[in-house]
Amino acid sequence: MELAPALLGLRLMRESAEGRSGGLIVETEAYGGPEDRASHARAGHTRRTAPMFGPPGHAYVYLIYGLHSCLNVVAEAEGVAGAVLIRALRPVLGLEMIRARRGRPRDADSVLAAGPARVCQALAVDRSLDGHDLTRGEALWIEEPGGDGPERLLTSGVLSGRIIAGPRIGVAYAGEGWAERRWRFGVAGDPSLSRPFPPLSRPSPSSSRPDGR
DNA sequence: CATAGGATTTGCT
DNA sequence: GCAAATCCTATGC
Numbered sequence: 001m002e003l004a005p006a007l008l009g010l011r012l013m014r015e016s017a018e019g020r021s022g023g024l025i026v027e028t029e030a031y032g033g034p035e036d037r038a039s040h041a042r043a044g045h046t047r048r049t050a051p052m053f054g055p056p057g058h059a060y061v062y063l064i065y066g067l068h069s070c071l072n073v074v075a076e077a078e079g080v081a082g083a084v085l086i087r088a089l090r091p092v093l094g095l096e097m098i099r100a101r102r103g104r105p106r107d108a109d110s111v112l113a114a115g116p117a118r119v120c121q122a123l124a125v126d127r128s129l130d131g132h133d134l135t136r137g138e139a140l141w142i143e144e145p146g147g148d149g150p151e152r153l154l155t156s157g158v159l160s161g162r163i164i165a166g167p168r169i170g171v172a173y174a175g176e177g178w179a180e181r182r183w184r185f186g187v188a189g190d191p192s193l194s195r196p197f198p199p200l201s202r203p204s205p206s207s208s209r210p211d212g213r
Numbered sequence: 214c215a216t217a218g219g220a221t222t223t224g225c226t
Numbered sequence: 227g228c229a230a231a232t233c234c235t236a237t238g239c
Contacts, residue, residue: 029220031220038220039220040220040235043235043236043237046235046236047235048234048235048236049235062220062234062235063232063233063234064219064220064221064233065218065219065221065222065231065232065233066219066231066232066233066234067221067222067231067232067233068221068222070220070221072220085220087220115221115222116220116221117221117222118221118222121222168220169220169221170219170220170221171220173218173219
């Protein structure tokens, strides 16, 4: 859980035959172990979820709806299930490449990786990278954003106080309070968020319907 | 062994 | 706003 907000502002990098591309992590979601009814690990240690129980800092990449890949960073010590879904990036490197992979020439740069499956398509991440070590700086890795440019605006100092939390997306089925937990984190106001965060509201019976979808 | 459904995106109504 | 696309895991008989 602590890892999810900590990843905000870091750079996710990809090196492939086409060259290097990457972006700043601006939205994440935390998933727990078997006790978390919204987590893939709810079914325990299976072939598919094995990376979630593996060493931290490795990737857990799965296929959803038969066509989209999603990337997680394994979060807990080996043997303990937990992972952080990368829900959105702000693209900063290899824009041409990213645009070509996405195949949507008319989209604004900011939305090219605004969504967990878009992140994977933008950086050409698929299940061949399932279990990949993200700490070694090869093929796919996470690093501190150095240098200058717009990235500096997202480094930790400025970032603190700009992190917002909300309920996780698409887990209404979980019930028992797991669906309501605010384990989705994002950089407030960032143009690359996958969708808005619901306003933090006092229960006002008649007026609103804080949906989340 | 059969089947239901999903941590999503897109395009059309 | 709604449904399709499409694979594979998990679950139940």
